[in-house]
Structure formats: C-alpha cells, structure tokens
Amino acid sequence: MAMWDRLKDQAKNLQQSQGARGGSGQGHAPYGQGQRGGHASGSSGGSKAQLVGLLKSQLASVKTELKSGAYRDASMAMCALVAAADGYVEAAERQRVEELIVSNEVLQNFPADQLRQRFNKHLDQLVANFELGKAEALREIAKAAKKPAEARAVIQTGIVVAGADGHFEASEQQAIRDACAALGLSPTEFGI
Secondary structure, three states: OHHHHHHHHHHHHHHHHOOOOOOOOOOOOOOOOHHHHOOOOOOOOOHHHHHHHHHHHHHHHOHHHOOOHHHHHHHHHHHHHHHOOOOOOOHHHHHHHHHHHHHOOHHHHOOHHHHHHHHHHHHHHHHHOHHHHHHHHHHHHHHHHHOHHHHHHHHHHHHHHHHOOOOOOHHHHHHHHHHHHHHOOOHHHHOO
C-alpha cells in the first residue's frame, strides 16, 4: 500500500499548495475508497477526477524517465485495451482516445504518428477478434515489467485515459486489472 500513502501525501501537498484547507487528519482513506462515506467533506464526488488529476501530475513528474520504446508500446496497448474494454469501439471514442493520447504531456516524448499507429494497430486487432487482440495487447504490456517505474506509468496512463470521461466502467477496471497481472503489480495499489 506504499503507493497509496505516497498518493495521499502528494494529494495533501497538492491541496495545500492550492490553498485548500491542508488535508486535515492523516488522510486515512485512500482516494476512491472511503471517500463515498462522505466524511471527507468538500471532496467527495470529485475523488475520481482528483485521482486522475493526481496521476497526471505524477506521470508528468517522471516524464524524463519515460522515453523508452517499451513504455511507448505498452502504454499504447494499454490505451487500446481500455478503449475496447466493453468489446466494441465507436469511431467517436477512437478519436477521443487518440486526442487524449497525442495531447498527453508525458506521451509527447514520442512522435504523434508513432503513437497513433500503435494505438490503432491494437484497437483494430481488438475489434477484429477481442480475445486474440487482448492477448496480443497484454503481451506488449508485459514487456514493460522489467522497469517498475515504467510498469506503474503504463497502468497510470491507462487510468488517466479510462477516467478522462468522468466514468470508470467495470470493463475498463477489469482491463486495468488484467494489465496489472501482466506486469506483476497489485491492482489495489491503484485503488482498483
């Protein structure tokens, strides 16, 4: 659970730096859990948006470390898996996720056409044959397991993309859990 503790500390620092009532208490409830109890007055309801914002700033802080082909390829497979999590992809959704990818601060380490090409390749495979496409995407994701920082960044990228529309579907959460398994990470570390 060390990751959550770090997340909470960062959340608290972020709140303080934004002039909020600096995280009262020790923040026992990890983001996305305990929040629904409503005892974290003022921030319940926005916890998902806060988590996505927090992950974005975390990713930005390690941006310089995320320049490898393994991270690029794994994160594109991750984004495709999340986009096609419910078994189909509308053209509008494909376009929306593409926009998120090319405008993502960390992914700007890579040329946009490389990102689009890899994302669409995986998406096309998932649409043509979901099980085969999923196996291929998870194989690609697993290649990032060698470097823990990159592995976590792949999952965080997936969560940022999945949560960008304000909804985090059960199928998207399952896709993230599958990716965690491929990378040898615990989904609870990400509150999933």
